[in-house]
Amino acid sequence: MIRDITIGQYFPGNSVIHRLDPRVKIIATLLFIIEIFIVDNFLGFAVAGLCLGAVIAVSRVPLGYIVRGLKPILIILLFTFALNMFMIDGHILWQWGFLKITAEGLRTAVFMAIRLILLIIGSSMLTLCTRPLSLTDGIERLLSPFKKIGLPAHEIAMMMTIALRFIPTLLEETDKIMKAQQARGADFETGNLIHRAKSLIPILVPLFVSAFRIAQDLAMAMEARCYRGGEHRTRMNEMKFKGRDYAAFALLALFLAVIIVESRIF
């Protein structure tokens, strides 16, 4: 069902990874993503995959849970795989009519698939191991130097907090509305594209009405409690780097060095 979507979800835990400062995790994830794009050979992926595997093992998030999160993007994955496999010219391995698979195509296809999988698992580790609230706190702190040039760091963070907070609510709401319309005989699974697009109306209209209602209630509740943006707000838990955060930075630097050296040599 629609609730199976795990991308962007938090997996409760108490591992070292969970307890790291959110800023460390955000920076680490960004670097990891950049590196995935720098790497241009399979050995580099092996190193990155190994490090990611170590992080997953330490975080104690079950692998099955993470893999399940890949399901919704399976189609995109297969699509890029097929596109690469059939579209790239080179040494032909197999041909049938106008369809052909080339060695270069196959290599690129596998390469891109690994890159995508690493990318998605790597970035989902960030949200799996970080409470949405500390995630946005971290983003706010990282963005705060840019306040001087007029970037509304607090407002951006608040918007993200609210968005993250309401994803499960809206999913639940969608699930409920879908079931209610199904109970009235609505059919979302069969029929041609136009029919299916039309069958979305009975879901989307109530969903939008709900979303606006929720937004209005929330705005009212915030105003009733005198919310007025980030000025002069203090926080209960001040963020401070601890020993484990410096250790994480050290490991990250090491990882960075290995990847750079590796891509220079090979």
Place this chain on the structure above:
Amino acid sequence: MSIRVENLIHIYDKGMPTEQLALDNISFTAEDGQMVGIIGHTGSGKSTLLQHLNGLLKPDSGRIVIGGTDITEPGVSMVQIRKKIGLVFQYPEYQLFEETVAKDVAFGPKNLGLSQEEIDERVREAIELVGLDFETIKDRSPFDLSGGQKRRVAIAGVVAMRPEVLILDEPTAGLDPKAHKDVLAMVEEVHRRTGNITILVSHNMADIARLCDKIIVIDSGKLVTTGTPYEVFSKKDELRAVGLELPPVTKFTESLRERGLQLESTILDIDQAADQIAAYLKRKAK
């Protein structure tokens, strides 16, 4: 038509850290003409149970036989099931979506593939059955109606499908006393007219005691007890243990009994209570 539920088990999010046993070995039956009440503390699994009855949720094990068909078997036509079983969700007014009331009520019958005349006739009948005036309301936007009116339109949307079993999940939640009474009177009227099975979930014990022929009590997914209102509300301690109260009249006469008035045990309605108290006073005066 009869409903037979056997050893129903449902687990949400199986294999996830949030895994939850929502229904644990539930069995019961319901016969034609019966009004069945389901009561239980919030989160006890009532809504989960109802969603199984028209195939929206699939059980992890167990059977649901409705009118001779086991609807848990693969390959059973869902359209056929939903034609027979009408389910009105909790807060059904949030599912209205059409431009006009008449169009919204017509959504269900249209999905059944009926002819236009048949649809029009059913829509008119359903709207009048829920106590609204067809001519004045049919062209209004459902979003401009009051809460109670919206609720009735939503219920009409299911009634118009003429289900053989009508299931209502807390149809009076959040309504004012007048709308509450009206909606229940309407449910009673529909039930009486069709003579079908009606299943009603409610947190209001007085309503359940008054309306239902049979009551099913569930707590954390388990069936606690089942029987007539008289049988169920006699088990005061058992109900209290699962966080449920007696109907106010019953509570009142129970406390009179505790203070030494000789009344019959388990009185479920006000007239009966008045008779008993009057009889007691007369006996005492002699």
